[in-house]
Amino acid sequence: MHSDLVATLVRWYEEEARELPWRRADRTPWSVLVSEFMLQQTQVSRVAPAFEEWMRRWPTPAALAAEPASEAVRAWGGLGYPRRARWLHGAAARIVEEHGGEVPSDVDALLALPGVGPYTARAVAAFAFGSRVPVVDTNTRRVIARAVDGNGDAAPPSTRRDLAAMERLLPADTRVAQLVNAATMELGAVVCTARAPRCEACPVAVHCAWRSAGYPAYEGPRRRVQATFAGSDRQVRGIVMRELRAAHRPVTRGELAPAWADAAQLERAIDTLVADGLAAEGAEGLALAE
DNA sequence: CTCCGGATAC
DNA sequence: GTATCCGGAG
Known part of the structure; x- marks a missing residue:
């Protein structure tokens, strides 16, 4: 049906594809999984350094699973959406417990892992194991x-x-x-x-x-636009997480106050981070949840 | 009661 | 992108 388009596209890819760390010949199912987690909603340029560092430190699922989740969150750095770090840690633990430490190749088994949805499951099946499954981002x-x-x-x-x-x-x-x-x-x-x-x-x-067709504009239901980041709860959460990563000791809410002018919003951000299991609050204050 | 597609929130 | 909630569908 579209064989010319597809053939041309593949030829182009084989010649012009960017050389990215996770595409190297030494890639493993685990490195593919890690890169796909990081690439969820995050640009290539930001992921590359974090990926290299992560793979150096945790070359296998077992290596990551052996450490507390808080270390994964800390190493996640400023990639954003830090829950992905916890999911990846959780996925590593499940891989060790249920799959003998080997990343599963089956789409359904992959889907059962935390943080792995339709895209990532298929991407790993296709790019790590060569399965003939559609991958759509x-x-x-x-x-x-x-x-x-x-x-x-x-x-x-x-x-x-x-x-x-x-x-x-x-x-x-x-x-x-x-x-x-x-x-x-x-x-x-x-x-x-x-x-x-x-x-x-x-x-x-x-x-x-x-x-x-002359580049017709799309006519039909418009896709909703993503909320602006500046001033959002997302931004405040990011700021709090940065503080918690940097502080290797519990931090009180009072110590966090200077980080954001709107006290009510700051409180709300902290509360949601605790609710999400990213931060933990004890008698001495807040810290990355383990 | 399970299975979507839509709407959010991160 | 993924997870979660929710109402309508089968």
Whole structure:
């Protein structure tokens, strides 16, 4: 159906793919899992250094599981969404307990791990184990919407529909299917970007349905926009977490007060961090939860 | 009562 | 991206 598009895309990927730490030949299922956790909602440039450091310190699930979760959260640094660090630690523990220390290759087994959802489970199955399963992230969605369907790309995501769409693009050959998944994401990340697509440099421009249709704008239900970060509870939580990581001793709420002017919002942020199991409050104050 | 798709919140 | 909540669907 779209064999020319797909073949061209794969050829481009094999020539032009970025050299990223988690794509090296020495990668393991564990390193793939770690990178995918870090890449959830976080840009490549920010993940790379943290990934290297993490793998140096915890080269296996067992190594991570042997340490308290608080160490994982501390090492997570400023990557954001720190609950991912706890999930990754929890996943490592489960891998040790239930899978003999080996990352499972089965999508369903992966889905059972904390912090592993539809995207990550399939990404690990495909990129770590070479399974022929569709992998769909936001980049894939955009590329398919444009190049295949000829639409602008403000449509709300639909996991069911997008997985089916990707499935249809995958060739029978397992190895090539893996490349198609990776290449589609890569194109969306570096060429077919959301705001300013570089169509003049696109390797599959001649096969692009969006281009041949004259780049029509998307008409239909608009996707909701993400809340601004500045001043948000998310920002305040991030500030509190930074303080707790830096302090290797319990910190009182009073000591945290200077970190944020709005006292009520600060209290709320602290409360939610405790509720989320990221921070723990004892008699001496707050600390990273173990 | 399980299975979505939508809406949030991080 | 993932988890969680929630109302409608089967």
